[in-house]
Amino acid sequence: GAVVSQHPSWVICKSGTSVKIECRSLDFQATTMFWYRQFPKQSLMLMATSNEGSKATYEQGVEKDKFLINHASLTLSTLTVTSAHPEDSSFYICSANDAGTSGRATTGELFFGEGSRLTVL
């Protein structure tokens, strides 16, 4: 099956610093990627939809300037947590759907990365 890779898998940073998390589709192209946040023992909450070559669409309540998303290519989306604070500590997960060789969604499957655990001290 298709693989979505996230890096880093875990990161610890000091309060006030910025952290970048990468999401890569390794063997397929993804015009759309999704970023989720998951707090311990809770469900996944959609943060934003990342569109290749255009601005991300953020869910209500998610700060655009705090969570910067860039989707510069069909295989890479990045999430940057700016000026991180302890309350930003969470498990961040991305997902991507296979756009197929034509660039349009053809296979109808959504693949998730293994997640990136952020701890802000």
Add this chain to the structure above:
Amino acid sequence: GESVGLHLPTLSVQEGDNSIINCAYSNSASDYFIWYKQESGKGPQFIIDIRSNMDKRQGQRVTVLLNKTVKHLSLQIAATQPGDSAVYFCAETQGGGSNYKLTFGKGTLLTVNP
């Protein structure tokens, strides 16, 4: 044992028993549903999906049932194994499966006792 939906976030079963995990959804416009398995510290793993024009779909050891009348979804796992221990989430979306903006349920922790 049978879960009674999101009000019971944990389910403990004996190895070899059948497990039933329930999920209630609220959006009557949802027409595509997916069950995911999430092991500790990992991302969700696709188990099985179902479209709203079906009420039952079977996979390997798993069956998903959909009752649109009461907006209820269930996942049945046959002959539950220790490796099935994980948190199980249902997810819903609209658009017949071409829209992957998913809304996840709260999840159920399944523990399989040897």
